[in-house]
Amino acid sequence: MKELTPQMKLIKAQAEKSESKIILLIIDGLGGLPLPENGQTELETAHTPNLDSLVKGGICGMLEPIQPGITPGSGPAHLALFGYDPLHFTVGRGVLEALGIEFPLEESDIVGRMNFASLDKSGLLTDRRAGRISSEKGRELCSLLGQIKKVDGAKVFVIPVSEYRAALVLRGSDLSDKLSDSDPQAIGVPPLEVQPLNPEARNSAHMVNKFIARAKNVLSTQHPANMVLCRGFGKYSPFPSMKEVYKLRSAAVVTYPMYRGVARLVGMELIPTGEKIADEFNTLRENFPSYDFWFLHIKHPDSAGEDGDFQRKVALIEEVDQFLPSLTELKPDVLVATGDHSTPCTLKAHSWHPVPIVLSSQWVRPDRVERFNERECLYGGLGRFPATELMPLSLAHALRLRKYGA
Amino acid sequence: MKELTPQMKLIKAQAEKSESKIILLIIDGLGGLPLPENGQTELETAHTPNLDSLVKGGICGMLEPIQPGITPGSGPAHLALFGYDPLHFTVGRGVLEALGIEFPLEESDIVGRMNFASLDKSGLLTDRRAGRISSEKGRELCSLLGQIKKVDGAKVFVIPVSEYRAALVLRGSDLSDKLSDSDPQAIGVPPLEVQPLNPEARNSAHMVNKFIARAKNVLSTQHPANMVLCRGFGKYSPFPSMKEVYKLRSAAVVTYPMYRGVARLVGMELIPTGEKIADEFNTLRENFPSYDFWFLHIKHPDSAGEDGDFQRKVALIEEVDQFLPSLTELKPDVLVATGDHSTPCTLKAHSWHPVPIVLSSQWVRPDRVERFNERECLYGGLGRFPATELMPLSLAHALRLRKYGA
Numbered sequence: 001m002k003e004l005t006p007q008m009k010l011i012k013a014q015a016e017k018s019e020s021k022i023i024l025l026i027i028d029g030l031g032g033l034p035l036p037e038n039g040q041t042e043l044e045t046a047h048t049p050n051l052d053s054l055v056k057g058g059i060c061g062m063l064e065p066i067q068p069g070i071t072p073g074s075g076p077a078h079l080a081l082f083g084y085d086p087l088h089f090t091v092g093r094g095v096l097e098a099l100g101i102e103f104p105l106e107e108s109d110i111v112g113r114m115n116f117a118s119l120d121k122s123g124l125l126t127d128r129r130a131g132r133i134s135s136e137k138g139r140e141l142c143s144l145l146g147q148i149k150k151v152d153g154a155k156v157f158v159i160p161v162s163e164y165r166a167a168l169v170l171r172g173s174d175l176s177d178k179l180s181d182s183d184p185q186a187i188g189v190p191p192l193e194v195q196p197l198n199p200e201a202r203n204s205a206h207m208v209n210k211f212i213a214r215a216k217n218v219l220s221t222q223h224p225a226n227m228v229l230c231r232g233f234g235k236y237s238p239f240p241s242m243k244e245v246y247k248l249r250s251a252a253v254v255t256y257p258m259y260r261g262v263a264r265l266v267g268m269e270l271i272p273t274g275e276k277i278a279d280e281f282n283t284l285r286e287n288f289p290s291y292d293f294w295f296l297h298i299k300h301p302d303s304a305g306e307d308g309d310f311q312r313k314v315a316l317i318e319e320v321d322q323f324l325p326s327l328t329e330l331k332p333d334v335l336v337a338t339g340d341h342s343t344p345c346t347l348k349a350h351s352w353h354p355v356p357i358v359l360s361s362q363w364v365r366p367d368r369v370e371r372f373n374e375r376e377c378l379y380g381g382l383g384r385f386p387a388t389e390l391m392p393l394s395l396a397h398a399l400r401l402r403k404y405g406a
Numbered sequence: 407m408k409e410l411t412p413q414m415k416l417i418k419a420q421a422e423k424s425e426s427k428i429i430l431l432i433i434d435g436l437g438g439l440p441l442p443e444n445g446q447t448e449l450e451t452a453h454t455p456n457l458d459s460l461v462k463g464g465i466c467g468m469l470e471p472i473q474p475g476i477t478p479g480s481g482p483a484h485l486a487l488f489g490y491d492p493l494h495f496t497v498g499r500g501v502l503e504a505l506g507i508e509f510p511l512e513e514s515d516i517v518g519r520m521n522f523a524s525l526d527k528s529g530l531l532t533d534r535r536a537g538r539i540s541s542e543k544g545r546e547l548c549s550l551l552g553q554i555k556k557v558d559g560a561k562v563f564v565i566p567v568s569e570y571r572a573a574l575v576l577r578g579s580d581l582s583d584k585l586s587d588s589d590p591q592a593i594g595v596p597p598l599e600v601q602p603l604n605p606e607a608r609n610s611a612h613m614v615n616k617f618i619a620r621a622k623n624v625l626s627t628q629h630p631a632n633m634v635l636c637r638g639f640g641k642y643s644p645f646p647s648m649k650e651v652y653k654l655r656s657a658a659v660v661t662y663p664m665y666r667g668v669a670r671l672v673g674m675e676l677i678p679t680g681e682k683i684a685d686e687f688n689t690l691r692e693n694f695p696s697y698d699f700w701f702l703h704i705k706h707p708d709s710a711g712e713d714g715d716f717q718r719k720v721a722l723i724e725e726v727d728q729f730l731p732s733l734t735e736l737k738p739d740v741l742v743a744t745g746d747h748s749t750p751c752t753l754k755a756h757s758w759h760p761v762p763i764v765l766s767s768q769w770v771r772p773d774r775v776e777r778f779n780e781r782e783c784l785y786g787g788l789g790r791f792p793a794t795e796l797m798p799l800s801l802a803h804a805l806r807l808r809k810y811g812a
Contacts, residue, residue: 033771041771066810067413068791069798070420073811086811087416093812232812258812350809352802353771374771384789 001107002239005085011392011401012245020333020398022248023284023294024390026081027320028074029302030339031355031374033346035310042301042310042345043356043373046317050324051337051358051372058360060369061382063390065341071352074302077340078262082295083246083391084239092177092234096261098167102270103159105236110175110204112233114158114166115183116141116225117191119216125187129164130225141225142166148214151207158215161257168211168230176201181231182212191229208233241267242293246395250293253280259297268295277316281323288330296327305343306350313345333398334361336390337372354384361397407513407644410651411491417798417807418651426739426804428654429690429700430796432487433726434480435708436745437761437780439752441716448707448716448751449762449779452723456730457743457764457778464766466775467788469796471747477758480708483746484668488701489652489797490645498583498640502667504573508676509565511642516581516610518639520564520572521589522547522631523597525622531593535570536631547631548572554620557613564621567663574617574636582607587637588618597635614639647673648699652801656699659686665703674701683722687729694736702733711749712756719751734766739804741766742796743778760790767803 004012032042065072065080066087075096076086094111105111116138118127133141142160150156154172161167178197184190194212196205212228219226242250244267252263253273260270269291273283277298284296298320304313327335338357341350356377358369367381378384382393395401410418438448471478471486472493481502482492500517511517522544524533539547548566556562560578567573584603590596600618602611618634625632648656650673658669659679666676675697679689683704690702704726710719733741744763747756762783764775773787784790788799801807 031771033769039772067416067798068795069800069802069807070416071802071807071809073809076811087412090811096812347769351769352799352807375774378773378787379785 002089002237004240004245005088007085007388008083008245011083011395014401014404015245015247015395016400016402017247018398018400020400021292022334022394022398023296023327023330023332023336024081024394025296025327025335025337026078026298027301027317027337027339028297028299029305029341029343029350030317031342031344031351031353032305032313033344033353035346041374042313042317044375046314046321048317048321048372050321052370054324054328054335054337054360055358055369055372057366058358059364059367059382060356060358060372060377060380062354062377062380062384063338063357063387064354064384065387067386069352071350072341073350074258074340075262077387078259079266080387081340081390082242082266083388084266085388089239091265093232093258094167095234095236096258096265097161097165098159098169098261099264100257100259100261101159101161102264103157103167103169105169106171107236107238108175109236110170110177110233111236112168112208112230114168115229116164116166117227117229118224119227123190125184125189125191125227127224128183128187128229133164133225135160135162137225138163138166141219141222145215145218147218148211151210151214152203154207156211164225170204170207174203175235176204177233177235179205179208179233182208183229183231191227194230239265243267246293246391247400248293249291250295251287251291252295252297253283254295254297255280256299259299263295277319277323281326285326285330302343305345306348308345308348310345334359334394336394357382357390359393359397363397363399407646408495410646411494413491413794414489414651417489417801420807420810421651421653421801422806422808423653424804424806426806427698428740428800428804429702429733429736429738429742430487430800431702431733431741431743432484432704433707433723433743433745434703434705435711435747435749435756436723437748437750437757437759438711438719439750439759441752447780448719448723450781452720452727454723454727454778456727458776460730460734460741460743460766461764461775461778463772464764465770465773465788466762466764466778466783466786468760468783468786468790469744469763469793470760470790471793473792475758477756478747479756480664480746481668483793484665485672486793487746487796488648488672489794490672491794495645497671499638499664500573501640501642502664502671503567503571504565504575504667505670506663506665506667507565507567508670509563509573509575511575512577513642513644514581515642516576516583516639517642518574518585518614518636520574521635522570522572523633523635524630525633529596531590531595531597531633533630534589534593534635539570539631541566541568543631544569544572547625547628551621551624553624554617557616557620558609560613562617570631576610576613580609581641582610583639583641585611585614585639588614589635589637597633600636645671649673652699652797653806654699655697656701657693657697658701658703659689660701660703661686662705665705669701683725683729687732691732691736708749711751712754714751714754716751739767740800742800763788763796765799765803769803769805
């Protein structure tokens with residue numbers, strides 16, 4: 001079990017039970033940059049009457065996901081939003097994928113991300129994603145690899161994630177995750193041997209290489225998926241749950257496996273939902289009374305940002321805005337809308353820029369911000385603040401933190 | 407070698423090579439205070455059309471050199487600008503002076519600042535600067551002191567810096583820098599004995615006192631420079647270089663030895679230049695393609711601030727502004743203009759006030775600031791932030807930092 005940071009210890013000591021309710025609406029990749037043509041960001045371009053109305057009665061600011069200049073991956077960015085310092089609470093991608101499909105990981109399991117891939121006759125990689133095989137085919141191949149039950153005394157699990165994506169779990173004693181990748185991140189070259197990154201990892205490296213050799217054998221007739229590539233090994237170490245730290249019964253409405261994994265890691269219940277934005281809002285509404293804290297994750301705007309599709313990102317933000325009244329009607333004690341990081345369409349990638357945030361509650365001290373966008377939220381009452389401070393602020397506004405000291 | 411701080415370790419892990427270029431223009435002592443007569447600071451009084459135009463397309467803020475309320479010396483202030491936490495990366499003034507004249511210091515050398523000074527017949531100090539002898543005379547006297555090659559087994563080097571300024575280097579085993587000053591910082595009194603500040607420093611104190619006695623002997627016929635005063639002893643411990651931490655080939659255009667020392671300490675190349683502001687801008691322009699990171703240091707406004715000469719500081723800021731287009735024409739990926747600290751003319755000294763900063767890049771998210779001065783930059787998008795965050799921000803805007811986590 002990972003240790004709490006001093007900041008979290010303080011919050012844990014002050015947190016108390018309550019009937020109050022918090023909704024955290026995360027619009028993935030929300031922050032943007034202005035188009036050179038007209039100087040307006042995605043949010044500044046979007047027509048967002050409902051977010052703007054939230055802003056008028058709420059308090060705004062700019063969220064710093066990790067620290068100035070650091071571009072976050074989605075895993076660390078979300079951990080920070082949930083109050084878990086991502087420089088302390090580190091976790092491998094494979095672990096998140098495995099948790100995301102609710103595989104029952106055990107403490108000290110070693111997990112790697114695994115891709116099915118294509119090798120030519122001379123052993124060179126021709127496709128790192130095996131022609132993007134279907135999820136069904138992926139599941140079939142994982143179950144075929146299930147015949148490899150052990151290597152050198154360690155139990156082996158091969159878990160399908162989606163399409164060509166899978167996770168490899170090794171369970172045994174004295175395993176180490178200090179392992180290099182077998183994925184060379186290039187084609188026209190052979191896969192790499194997994195190397196131990198310290199002397200203690202020698203046995204584990206040997207086991208993974210042995211598994212890969214046997215998997216290659218099992219898959220020999222399965223072209224295009226006749227090979228596996230492994231990367232991002234990590235050891236699973238459970239995190240203190242939001243229930244334990246914050247005294248919150250928490251639930252997540254999330255579609256992508258990786259985000260489901262982060263939610264599971266901090267002990268949220270995953271509520272089954274559909275693929276559409278409307279489905280996710282409906283799922284929350286239907287289950288609202290059963291939980292204290294809701295994490296509602298909307299992935300689509302980030303994907304539009306990565307595609308550099310400005311108009312689509314604008315339209316998706318507007319779509320989210322249209323569903324916002326379905327949340328305010330529930331009268332949560334605290335409603336927060338923000339993103340996990342910025343994904344400017346001009347950059348076509350995650351970026352380090354802070355993210356606009358609005359916190360609405362009966363107990364906010366309002367500021368002068370009138371519109372929900374990057375330039376306005378700069379002047380909000382919350383200022384620019386680290387994402388790890390969002391949970392204490394949300395709990396406080398939900399009257400869930402006791403006075404400190406006499 | 408000094409250890410990296412956790413923040414620097416993170417940046418080092420994320421930094422990657424690139425062709426992008428960063429220019430850091432440091433206008434020494436830039437920040438000011440309003441004149442009581444009209445309520446305008448030096449920067450508010452100056453006509454700075456080019457800095458203002460940089461501001462309109464850039465992002466602004468206020469730089470906190472060390473921490474609120476702390477007035478920085480120039481050494482720590484510059485280390486912070488280069489991303490080296492000055493409370494962790496401590497260094498003696500003598501070390502900076504010796505590095506500034508490119509003396510080949512070795513790890514564990516003990517270095518002190520040394521002044522030539524004047525003693526009267528009864529052994530009392532009459533001038534702590536020996537009548538400000540010329541640099542030529544200073545060099546001649548240092549070479550005369552070169553006959554003192556050793557004291558008690560430690561090698562001795564006496565290095566001219568400029569005019570009456572020199573540095574004393576002791577090289578040997580088990581030397582300690584926990585030594586008091588011999589400079590009493592007053593006249594009409596005798597020089598002080600150097601005292602060990604802990605028991606381990608007893609031998610080193612003895613050596614320094616022995617050196618001073620022999621130097622006094624050698625200089626006995628050299629009035630007004632018939633004595634030396636030592637202060638600010640420090641042990642040399644190399645710093646991790648900007649190349650190692652940031653993957654930057656860095657260069658400095660600097661005139662004063664102390665600043666050259668700071669630049670050398672973090673591994674910058676020193677590019678020879680002239681004394682005038684124009685010379686320094688030209689030197690950068692001529693050598694621009696050969697380096698990734700440029701530190702351009704303009705000393706003069708700080709001197710005007712220390713003299714309390716408001717109009718001269720205004721004029722010098724205006725002169726720097728006139729040369730700014732010669733930098734923007736080079737189209738660096740990131741151009742930062744700021745100061746190392748404030749030197750308000752009304753105070754005639756360095757001060758603790760934060761310093762206005764503008765960062766210009768294709769990837770900034772603009773704010774509403776329209777003029778480059780203390781009052782406007784308060785409302786910039788960068789907010790008020792520690793100087794040690796400037797390097798991560800500059801690297802990020804030059805697209806030189808990898809994403810953190812998946």
